[in-house]
Every structure is written in C-alpha cells, then in structure tokens.
Amino acid sequence: MYDLSTRKRALSLVSQGRSLNSVSKETGISRAAIREWMVRIEPLPRMRPQREPCCRCGPTPAWPADPAAYSYLLGLYLGDGCISPGARTGYFLRIACADVWPGLIDACVEAVKEANPSGKAARVQATGHVSVVGYSQHWPCLFPQHGPGKKHDRKIALELWQQEIVDAHPWEFVRGLIHSDGCRITNWTTRIVAGVKKRYEYPRYFFTNKSDDIRRLCTDTLDRLGVQWAKCTRNGIPFNISIARKDSVALMDTHIGPKY
Template sequence: MAADSLRDQAVALLRDGTSNAEVARHLRVPPGTISWWKHRELEKRGELPGPRRSTCPHCYGDQLDTAAYSYLLGLYLGDGHIMWPKQHRVPNLAITCDDKWPGVMDLVEQTMREVLPNNSPCRVRRTGCHDVKIYSMHLPCLFPQYGPGKKHERLIALAPWQQRIVDEHPWGLIRGLIHSDGCRITNWATRTVNGVVRRHEYPRYFFTNTSADIRGIFTAALDSVGVEWKASIPRPQGQVNISVARKASVALMDEHIGPKH
C-alpha cells in the first residue's frame, strides 16, 4: 500500500479517536511513525498544544522579534548553515562559535531563544569550537536563502520582508556578520620622523566572505549607517576582505559592536 494512502488512513482513524497504538497495530506501521503523522496533522491544523509548536510569522502569524532576527540573519549569512539530512525529520540551524569567544556563544544561544521562543537550542562540541544549534520545521520560512549547496555558489538575496527588518535594524545584521565572519584587530605601521622610526597603531574591522552577494548585503548595511569601507583584491579562493579603518567609522563600529568577547 502506498505511504500516502497509509498516512491518510492513519489520520482518519486518529481523527475518530483511535489511539496511536491501535492505529499502529491495525495498519502495521511503527508507533513512532504514527506519532509523527499525528504531530504533522495537528501542526497543519494549528492544533498543537501551545509551546510545543515552533513560532512562525509566515505560517501562523506569530510575532517576530525583529531586532533579534536581524542579528541571527547576520550570523546565518556569515558562517551559519541550515542542514536537513535525509535521516532527520526536522532541519537545524547551526552557528559555529569559537571557544575563544564564550560571550558571543552565549549571545547566539540567547538570540535563537528570542527568535524561536518555543524551541530549545543546544551546543555540540567540536575541536576548538561549538556548534550552537536549533531545530525547527520553520527554518526555511525564516531563512528563505536556505537551499542545496554552499552559499557562495548560489544566489543570495534578501526577501522584501527581510530587507524591511534590516532597514529597521541594520546594526543587528552588521553585528551578526562581524561576530560570525569578521573581527576587530589592531593594525600598526611605521614612519620615520626626523630620523626616528615611530610605530603607529590603529584599530580596524574586517569582514571576509567568498559570496559577492553576502558582501553586498554587508556593505549596503554599512552604507546605510554611514560607515566607510574598502574592499581588498580577491584571494585565489575568491575571498574578499571588507575593511573599515577610518577613525570615525571605527568609532561608530565600536559604539554598536566592539571586540568579540
């Protein structure tokens, strides 16, 4: 019997009040499969009990914390990825965080909770870092950039509703991109004055990404807040550095972002 036909029969029996166990025995389907079909049917009808359902502004009209979302969008575009392996029923968003920056890791987890308050993020240990993950069927709704292949090998463009959020909260996006794929460093240079070599140090922000589309989203946000930037010559692998070095622009970045911690 076709899987769709079995599922339709199961859903009909469940609607009539038949227990999961009875449906599983009657149709000779694993109980876990029956439970999943029931869950998806309740979700489709908007009848999941409160906190068990993922929030989604598109499917259910739930309110979205737009400031937190702008930051999480920057994290995803910078160094995050959404995976939906065939063996998993639910996709997951993973943001890789260096163990050197525990404050950033805490902020990533907190932001995931703010964007998806009915879901629980987790941390997966890796060598020198952790993946901060959250699972939800609605990740493709929240991040329509999701798709097969690497982000720099396909078109990345903000949906109109995402652009409105970024226009409202540009610093959230910029902070997310810097925290995931950027840094603040201290550069130095020397010059000779009256025969004396003097060393001059100055702070600088860098954002490095291979995707021209993502770099364009980043620099458009910088333009919108009045930050001056320059782009480097592409590396052999296609990576390009976006540099912010002018004193006034660095001061503006420090006010809203600051060093990783």
Template sequence: MNFHGTEVRQKALTLLRDGVANAEVARTFSIPPGTISYWKHLHRAKRGECPGKHDPKCPRCDGRHLDTAAFSYLLGLYLGDGHISHCSQHRVPNLMVTCDESWPGLMDACEQAMRRVFPDNAVCRVRKTGCRNVKVYSKHLHCLFPQHGPGKKHERSIALAPWQQVIVDDHPWEFIRGLIHSDGCRITNWTTRLVAGERKRYEYPRYFFTNVSDDIRKLFTDTLDKLGIDWTHCTRHGNPYNISVARKASVALMDTHVGPKH
C-alpha cells in the same frame, strides 16, 4: 521509508487503542519500542488527543510576534557561519551556527538570539573540537531563512527577501554585528612613520569582514553605506574577499555598536 508495512502498523495501533502496553506491542511485532511510541504519538495527534502539544507558531505562517532586533543579528550569523540541515535522525530541520570556543560571549549572544527568535523551541549546544554548534530545531526555518538551498552559499545567489530587508533597515547594527561575529574581526594594525626624522611605530584599530560570497559581501557593504561607514576592498593574494574599515571615525562607530569579539 516504511520498514514494517501499513498492515503491521494498523494492527499495532489497534492493540494500542485497546490499551495494550507499548512494550507488549513492541514484543508482539518485534519492533523497537521507540517506533511504537512514535506511531502512537502520531495517531493520537491526528485524532486531537494530545492536548498542549502543538507545533510552535511561525511569524511568517501564523503572524506570531517576531523579535526583529534578535532576528537581524541571527540573520547575520546565519549568512556567515550558519546553515540549515535536515538529517535522517531528526524529523525537524535544525539551524546550526558554529561558534569558536575562544569567544564564549559570542556563543552566549548567539544562543540568546535563537531563544528570542524561537521562544517556544529548544536551543542546545553541541560540543565539537575547538568549537560548539548552537542549534535550534523548527519546522519553520525555511520560512524565516529563505536563503537556504542546496550547495554552498558562495555558489548560489543570496538575496534578502523584501520583509527581511525591512528588518535589516530597522536594525542595521544588529545585522552588521552578526556578520562581524561570524566572518569578521577587530584587529590592531601597525605601520611606521617618520617623526622628526625618526621612524616610529604607529598602531591603529581596524575591522575586517571576509566572505567568499560576492552577494553576502555586498549585503555587508550596502548596510555600511546606509550607516555612513567608510570601507574599502582589501585584496589579498588576488582574492577580493576582504572588506576593511580603518578610518578613525568609522572605527569609533563600529566600536560603539559592534566591538571586538569576546
């Protein structure tokens, strides 16, 4: 929204071109200095007077190299605990992945993946109660994450673009790791068995993935199928939102490539 009008803006730009200081122009028109600086920056950018200040290139729009392994992991994180927002305070949308402070290693892995996928963009962490939001700002987030849209993920269709599917097929374990790190866990289950007439406790490791979206759960299980991982639905309270991996050989593979959160 233009609060100051085009005529005021043009008069301010004329003074700036004549060498009048930003602060003096701001006082003349009773406009915040930050607004004056922003007008000056946009004007200089349009005239090509901002050497070295270029928008980072996009793998989809400009053919920039994309670290596909890091992207596959980040895609899994995004489908679980990530979202793209464009608030009024910022002119560029941001990708935000919420990470529990109980898992600092996961937070580090998330930030590293963002830096590898967006090597020319700033990545930051924003502290919240019990968690931190790992964020990156980029004008090309919608190019890399076309799943973004209005409403909650489980209320709309979620499907991978063909080029994304190629990346996931090339780096399936990174995709699974991202999904587990966002909406999954590795736990120790227990049961009892009769051994020589005596009931004894028996413990075994198990992976769970929980997501309300049918589409996202299918992306997870389809990738497990391609990796030869045995899985089952685990309905709880009538809700089929849980995918379980409990067979010994499959858990061993998951431990090799995913492992517990840390």
C-alpha cells in the same frame, strides 16, 4: 508515541484472548502501554503532535517577535550558519562559534531561542568550536536563503520583509556579520617623525566572505550607517572588506566592538 490505529490493533489482539505478553512480543509494544490503553485508548492531549506556530507561514505573515534578535541571527547565519534536514519534517539550524568567544556563544544562543518557534537552543561541543543548534519545522520560512550547495555558489538575496528588518535594526545585522566572519584587529605601520622611524598602531575591522552577495549586503548596510569601507585584497584573495578610517572605526566600536 503510538497513533490511534496502532493502539486499536493491539487491543484487537487482546480481545481475541491473547495474553499481554504475546501481544507485546508481536507488536513490540510494552505490556504497560497496552494495559493503559485498555483503560484509555485516546492519546492524552499533551501527547498529540503539535505543529509549531510560525510568524511567516501563518495566515497573516508577520515579523519575528524580536526583530532585533532576528537581525543579529540573520548576520550570524549568513556568515557561519547552515540549515539541514532533521527528523521527519523538521530542520536543524547550526551556527558555528569559536570556543575563544564565550560571550558571542551566549549571545548566539539567546538569538536562536528568540527566533526559534519552540524557544529552544542547544550547545554542541566540537573541536575548537561550539555549534549552537535549534530544531524547528520553520527554519526555511525564517531563512529563505537556505538551499542546496554553498552560499557563495548560489544567489543570496534578502526578501522584502528581511530587508525591512535589517533597515530597522542595521547595527544588529552588522554585528552578526562581524561576529561570524569578521574581526577587529590592531594594525600597524611606520612613519618617519623628525628623521626617526616610529611605529604607529591603529584599530581596524575586517569582514571576509567568499559570497559577493553577502559582502554586498554588508557594504550596503555600512553605507546606510555612514561607515566608510574599502575592498581589501590579501594574498591575491579579494574577499575582504576593510574599515580603517578613524571616525568609522569609532562608530563600529560604539555599536559592535571586538568579539568577547
């Protein structure tokens, strides 16, 4: 798409008696386009660049249209998401999803579509995972945690409006965190029953993230939901949150469940 000044310059060359072919060679603009401008120089309304509407940076900031989907996407972003500059003034939001969880990928795509002012999301296949990608000018408005460097190397805190959404849709937020950096596994131990060692299996949830701030956002939300958790150091790494109490696992199974 060419702006009005470029169109006028091309037509000025034509008005000097130059052929369409010579003007095309000099400007790099096709003869068909120049011929069309000789009839209508103004861009068609559909070709004029439009700035996407944004619920956050408009005159009256508001919540995203689907706060539950946003709460889920916020959890995914804090776990496996990143925002990077794109063409001109836009940004790419990317959420990495393992190939083995196609249902999770579908859910992520729908959440990105709901949050993206353009309503669009794409799947980009890579080795072992799919990046769910959305392009928008407004991702930093919707995810102000965006910044230089890795998340665990900088302060991560929710803004008041984000915290209000998480408070209103806490299970969606926890589901996003678990779907990104968590898992549900079957743990086991042994017990002596009537003098015989028997294997005992039980379900357990883990959330693992290097950021102290993101782990705290997770555990604060679990506290409000009545889910009991514990810190778990594995191989000397203190980045794990464990949920193993039977009633708490039952709550998690009701609202989260295993990845799919």
